Amino acid sequence: MASHRRLVKHFSRKSGPRKALLRGLMNSLVEHGRIKTTVARAKEVRRHIEKAVTLGKKGDLNSIRLLVARLANKDAALDIVKNVSPRFKDRNGGYTRVIKIGRRPGDTAEMAFLEFVDYDFKAKAAKPAFKATKEDKVAKKAVSKAKKKTAVAATKAKKTVRKIQSKSRAAMHASR
Incomplete structure (x- = not known):
């Protein structure tokens, strides 16, 4: 080269x-x-x-x-x-x-x-550290609660999908 x-x-x-x-x-x-x-x-x-x-x-x-x-x-x-x-x-x-x-x-x-x-x-x-106010802390807690709720809902949805899939597979194998 x-x-x-x-x-x-x-x-x-x-x-x-x-x-x-x-x-x-x-x-x-x-x-x-x-x-x-x-x-x-x-x-x-x-x-x-x-x-x-x-x-x-x-x-x-x-x-x-x-x-x-x-x-x-x-x-x-x-x-x-x-x-x-x-x-x-x-x-x-x-x-x-x-x-x-x-x-x-x-x-x-x-x-x-x-x-x-x-x-x-x-x-x-040496950037100045962000000082969290009371409102920021409350908002942060609300956001984390909302995230937990959506995570729980997502896992429930996944479990439901898995159940439907397994039933579908079982029905398919039974028909063979």
Whole structure:
């Protein structure tokens, strides 16, 4: 398998699935600020996301339309233009970094985090805990009771179906 002068990684996919994979990874990176993927995928997505952020710096209508076409997600495109690109207005490139984190246990693929250089994982980890109010607790109990009732009804329905099936089989075997 020759790799000389190859411009893109193909990931053993045809062009449509490969484009969908890259779009999904780009949308996830824009949404979350950091994604965990294989090193090869991270390096390939990095090329595309860097161009998207540079395009988002222009902020004009044409840039937004191009981003929507490349990402197939209007929210992600607007997020690049309004939130991501302004953070890097004084930077001429190198908006992302790839941090290798070892091998995946299942197939020993080399894994990595792809994140924006200003990503603060401490702030993401220390999210304020949701304080449940009395109304929330009451609502939660009501939901759990409703779930129990539906579970009981479902098991009763299954038992009824099983009885009907067994009677039908018995009748079929008796007629033979």
